[in-house]
Amino acid sequence: MASSKAHHATGFAAGVIAAAIVARIGGGGSFHIGVLLSFIAGMAGSTAPDWLEVAWWSRARRLWITHRTLTHWGLGWLALLAVSYHWLGHSLYAAPAFGFACGGLMHLLADWPNPLGVPWIAGRHSLNLWNSGRCDLIVVGASWVAAWFVGAHAWLPGGQAAALLRHLRIG
Secondary structure, eight states: OOOHHHHHHHHHHHHHHHHHHHHHHTTTOGGGHHHHHHHHHHHHHTTHHHHTTBOTTSSSOOBSSOTTSGGGOHHHHHHHHHHHHHHTTTOTTHHHHHHHHHHHHHHHHHHTTSTTOEESSSSEEOOOOOOTTTTHHHHHHHHHHHHHHHHHHHHSOTTHHHHHHHHHHHO
16 A cells, blocks of 8 residues: 555646546536546545545444455446546536546555555455555656656647657757
């Protein structure tokens, strides 16, 4: 499991990814409110697999299900991502749902290198790379590299992203 700070930092990246895709698809609606909602929902979704486990209706606020079970199920998050992507531009709720799913998947990707792993399809799978809280900089850096590439593809027309990369490498 990545640290709480890592999940928040990757949540910003997930929000940027979701907002870029929603803006590119045109599912933002009037005044691009969907772009903003997808960004906010991406940040919320990045911590959702953990806070959805908490029994908010009880005073004890204990977990109502075992950690890294149903709320960390990759297939569920992928299904939400696919369905909400399909409805972008057709439903008011699609953009925030898409952002939420992007954040949830980012959370799972951040937890995946941990020995505990995440249940992608049926059983848990782990990359077994490092223990909890270690190498958060790698996880956060990778999420921001992904956000840059998705954002560059969505917002920079044609080959301008490649030209910008060449410029940064030379300078």
